[in-house]
Amino acid sequence: MRRLLLLAAVAIPSVASAQDAPARLVRQTTSAVSEAELRATVAHLVTYGTRHTLSDTTSSTQGIGAARRWAAGRFAVIAKACGGCLEIATPQETFTGSRLPPAGAVVQDVLAIQRGTADPxxxxxxxxxxxxxVNDVMDATSIAPGADDDGSGVAAVIEAARVLSKHKFPATLVFAIDxxxxxxxxxxxxxxxxxxxxGWHVEAALNNxxxxxxxxxxxxxxxxxxRVFSEGDKSILTPKEAAARRTTGGEDDSPSREVARFIEGVAQMATPGFKAKMVFRTDRYxxxxxxxxMLDKGFPAVRFTEAAENWDRQHQNVRNENGRAYGDVLAWVDVPYLARVTRVNIAAMALLASAPPPPEAIKADGALKDDTAVSWKSAPGAASYRVWWRDSTAPRWEHSQDATGTSTVLKDVLLDDWLVGVSSVSAEGFVSPVEYPGATGAFAAPVPAAK
Ligand SMILES: [Zn+2]
Incomplete structure (x- = not known):
């Protein structure tokens, strides 16, 4: 069976019927996203005055310490509602650096972890x-509401925890407030x-x-x-690995970029009329x-950022100057927009955590042949596989062919002219991101030891 998906994004089933499991899960999770919850979170976060990293950590009403404890409290309430399905962790480290005091500073995160049922x-x-x-990066006392930067992202994280904690997934979800x-x-x-x-195998990190x-x-x-930003060649590739990818034209097929393609497809399914626009660079210019x-450790990661940034509202003291309003205040947050971004994130997490991992050790063989033979190692939880190919200059996968074993032949696909990849498919129809040919699975590549 060969299917042509002209202009379709997608590493997810494009012919999903309303009855199938992925479509049902997307419907259930995205419809639960609450604009009121998102608005309440951002509105609460701005009450701490500043949440500067070096601000007060002991007050119960002002500064980053109080804000972090409140966020942990939100996770605790959500955990209680799901019978303790979330574990809360607050890892911290002490750093020194140019934007920190000479004596260094403790930096603490708040994490909620929802363990996977099959492969945690x-x-x-x-x-x-x-x-x-605010303007001065060392000013830890001036009012810094941070409604959009990044109250909006924190609100998306907490809402994702609230919605997704009502479901169970084979893989683990981590809700991280940095x-x-x-x-x-x-x-x-x-x-x-x-x-x-x-020892986590992070298959995708969605930074908002x-x-x-x-x-x-x-x-x-x-x-x-x-916008969804993704890096090109994985930054941790050895020179030999990078050379191998250059030889086959795989520079646009890092796992992060495959996650971005996956997300573009998810948005088509989850938020019709609202798009995830891929930008092929690690971050804004x-x-x-x-x-x-996360990329530095070899983990696939992407960044979500609004399409229209306003620099009068980022990193600015709240003030009025010559009739021009500066500052990152609540009034500028478009909550219905934030809700749409949150829906894309939640649907992507639900589908990624329900799918098997991408297959590893993919080999494509087609030199001096009219056909392309593709093989791979079986992935745990996969009932079948989908082999994808696209024109060497195309940004997204165009064609696919399903296979039940661990190899298949693409008839009359001249490998010289095409890029190929493979995704895993579960019995319920959940499809993983695509993995590009390579000696080891890029999604499961071993990470360097912690510094
Ligand atoms: Zn930011």
Whole structure:
């Protein structure tokens, strides 16, 4: 069976009927997303005055300490409602650096962990950062509401926990609230080190940073899509591995980019009319975010960011200057937009955690032949596989053929001209992201030891 998916994104079933399990799960989870919950979270976060990483940690009403304890409390309430299905962890490390005091600073994250029922070491992460800032990155006392940056991302994380904790998944979900992002991505380093220490195979980390503004600096109003940034070649590839990928033209097939393609397809299913727009770079031009420390450990990771950023509302003291309003205040957060971004995240996590892992050790053989032979190692939990191919210049997978064993032949597909990959499919029809040919599974690549 060969299917042509012109202009379809997708590493998920494009012919999903309303009755099938993936479509049902997407419907159940996305319909549970509450704008009121999201609004209440952002509105509460701005009451802490500032959530600067170096702000007060002992007050019960002001500063990052109180905000973190409140977030942990929200996770505890959600955990109680699901019979203790969430474990709460608050890993921390002490760092020194240019945006930290000479004596260093403790950076603490708040995590909620929903263990998988079949393979708890397979992990899907969603993250946002709770710290906020004003113009001076070392100013830990001025009012820094951080409603959009990144109250919006934290609200998405907590809402994802509330909605997804009502379901069970084969893989583990981690809901991560990072600190220290504005000082140098320190909280994401805490998270990445924790993931390595726990032996987690993180298959996808979805970082949400600035996901609630829809009125851009230039006056544009854009609420029809969210950007999803993904790195090209995996940053931890050895020179030999990178050379092998260059030889076959695999520079656009890092696991992070396959996760981005997966998410683009998820949005088509989960939020019709609202798109996940892929951007093929690690972050916005010259900028960075909490997905990067995860990438540094070899974990596939992407960044969600609103389509229309407004720099008067980021990293600014709240003030009025010549009739121009500055500051990251609640009024600018477009909650219906934030809800759509949250739905894409939640649907992606639910589908990723329900699917088998992508198959490993994929081999494509077609030199001096008219046909392409593709083989792979069986993946735990996979009932079948889907072999994909696309034109070498195409951004997304175009064609697919299903297979039940661990090999298949693509008739009259001249491998010289096409890129191929394979995804795993469960008996219920959940499809993994695509894995590109390579000696080992890129999704399951061993990570370097923690620093
Ligand atoms: Zn941010």
């Amino acid at each position: 070491d397979r992990v899907i992460v969603i993250s946002g950062h709770i710290d906020s800032r 600190s220290g992002e504005e000082q140098g991505l320190y909280g994401a380093r805490v998270l990445a080190n924790y993931a390595v220490a726990q 940073d600035i996901v609630g503004n829809t009125h851009g600096q230039n006056g544009a109003h854009i609420d029809g899509y969210v 010259g900028r960075s975010g909490d997905q990067v420390p």
